[in-house]
């Protein structure tokens with residue numbers, strides 16, 4: 611039994627979609643979330659900047675005596691892979707668990723991946739999928755408009771703007787006849803209804819965040835460090851900037867109004 615919290619971080623508020631999955635998989639665990647709202651987005655930054663930011667975010671969480679660190683961010687999980695070696699606690703990114711899940715469920719062996727520019731440029735999912743099964747065929751593309759569309763609230767099924775963007779971005783997956791698509795970015799599960807409408811019901815969508823939450827549950831169990839305390843765990847939320855759109859964006863991503871107390875960390879660049 612280990613009642614220390616799980617630390618989870620993201621480039622901003624997108625990681626709240628992963629928090630939602632984590633609360634579902636592990637309701638009794640305490641959680642500390644750090645969203646780097648002052649430096650978001652990471653998805654179009656250099657690898658060096660992404661690694662530096664990710665290390666600072668992780669060090670902030672370590673100060674809170676976390677037992678596990680989860681990078682909810684697809685971009686960090688793809689680019690800042692060295693981070694795992696630097697940390698004194700177990701670390702989970704979203705790439706490995708999502709790739710494993712996709713490789714397990716594909717029938718045709720044709721898998722699609724979508725993510726930010728940095729995620730797709732890193733080739734992370736392709737590498738991971740080929741390590742699991744060298745014969746799968748992977749089609750990957752970045753969808754840079756999806757994050758701002760989600761954060762602007764254009765998320766309802768059938769939304770004309772997001773549907774148009776999805777039709778443009780996703781046509782090659784239809785042409786390639788993929789049967790499985792990895793949603794490799796925190797924000798994409800929010801528009802899974804639109805993505806499904808565009809790709810049709812034969813394509814299975816894998817939420818990288820959900821796969822990571824399940825991997826976290828397995829790891830805690832395997833290492834014997836589940837909290838096992840009865841009742842709900844404690845949840846604490848930190849951000850590096852209280853942006854004007856905080857309330858709207860967090861309610862889109864969390865699915866309801868942000869109920870918790872959120873604290874400001876205005877010196878993340880000193881970690």
Ligand code: DGL
Nearest residue numbers: 621651652653684685796
């Ligand atoms: N959290 C990022 C991801 O999952 C999306 C937002 C960003 O570009 O920072 O890749």
